[in-house]
Amino acid sequence: MPELPDVESFKRYLDATSLHQRIAHVDVLSAYVLKGISARELAQRLKGCCFESSRRHGKHLFVRTDGDVWLRLHFGMTGSLRYFKDEEKAPPHTGVLFIFARDYRLAFDDQRKFGEVGLIKNVDEFLEKRALGPDALDIDLAEFKKMFTKHRGAVKSILMNQQSIAGIGNIYADEILFHARIHPATQIARLCYKDRRHLFRAMRHVLEKAVHYQADADRMPKTWLLSHREKRGKCPRCGRSLKSSTIGGRTAWFCPHCQRSAL
Numbered sequence: 001m002p003e004l005p006d007v008e009s010f011k012r013y014l015d016a017t018s019l020h021q022r023i024a025h026v027d028v029l030s031a032y033v034l035k036g037i038s039a040r041e042l043a044q045r046l047k048g049c050c051f052e053s054s055r056r057h058g059k060h061l062f063v064r065t066d067g068d069v070w071l072r073l074h075f076g077m078t079g080s081l082r083y084f085k086d087e088e089k090a091p092p093h094t095g096v097l098f099i100f101a102r103d104y105r106l107a108f109d110d111q112r113k114f115g116e117v118g119l120i121k122n123v124d125e126f127l128e129k130r131a132l133g134p135d136a137l138d139i140d141l142a143e144f145k146k147m148f149t150k151h152r153g154a155v156k157s158i159l160m161n162q163q164s165i166a167g168i169g170n171i172y173a174d175e176i177l178f179h180a181r182i183h184p185a186t187q188i189a190r191l192c193y194k195d196r197r198h199l200f201r202a203m204r205h206v207l208e209k210a211v212h213y214q215a216d217a218d219r220m221p222k223t224w225l226l227s228h229r230e231k232r233g234k235c236p237r238c239g240r241s242l243k244s245s246t247i248g249g250r251t252a253w254f255c256p257h258c259q260r261s262a263l
């Protein structure tokens with residue numbers, strides 16, 4: 001499921017391929033992904049426009065056009081982007097196809113169809129309406145610490161709650177807690193000042209590194225939890241068996257030895 005590092009990679013990919021080209025046509029192959037707009041209206045509004053720049057907030061990507069409107073993309077569970085030449089075949093689960101005037105196309109591909117494509121007028125208004133928290137890579141330590149007074153519950157649930165902090169999902173929440181050596185079920189009220197600082201630093205470290213590796217799991221260090229989170233998986237730090245349990249409705253993987261519980 002695309003999280004902050006994945007969406008940041010999509011942003012950089014889009015910036016490197018799809019800006020400043022006239023859109024000749026927009027083909028909607030799966031209307032499931034459209035939110036608050038019809039296929040016809042999307043095509044009409046974007047025809048003749050160019051993508052000018054992009055902005056990411058949490059797991060959302062916004063693309064500014066020269067037509068006084070922003071394209072809004074959310075990648076759901078399986079969404080991704082692909083830029084390709086006219087004569088090549090579109091990805092198999094293309095939901096929306098942006099056809100540029102000059103020989104190239106950008107596909108929003110989404111097998112499970114939980115992604116979202118729409119148009120908005122104002123990004124800040126949209127973020128406010130969704131009550132999204134600050135972006136996980138934008139937040140400073142002071143702001144991060146404030147989060148702990150506003151919310152209650154298991155630390156992993158708070159990290160995944162987009163209204164408290166935007167961008168972190170199941171995989172990176174586990175990774176961050178593994179690096180901070182905090183048990184995912186720990187109540188946030190139980191975290192001391194030092195734990196909170198550790199958690200903040202682990203969050204920055206993990207997200208920045210993951211962005212650096214273009215969110216490619218195969219390139220991430222083997223000392224990370226990521227490639228070990230499975231049955232019979234061993235902790236890359238101490239070699240003991242990893243455990244899993246359901247926290248906040250999602251499967252958490254952790255090392256019961258390295259990640260102490262303050263319950």
Ligand SMILES: [Zn+2]
Pocket residue numbers: 235236237238239240255256257258259
């Ligand atoms: Zn361990």
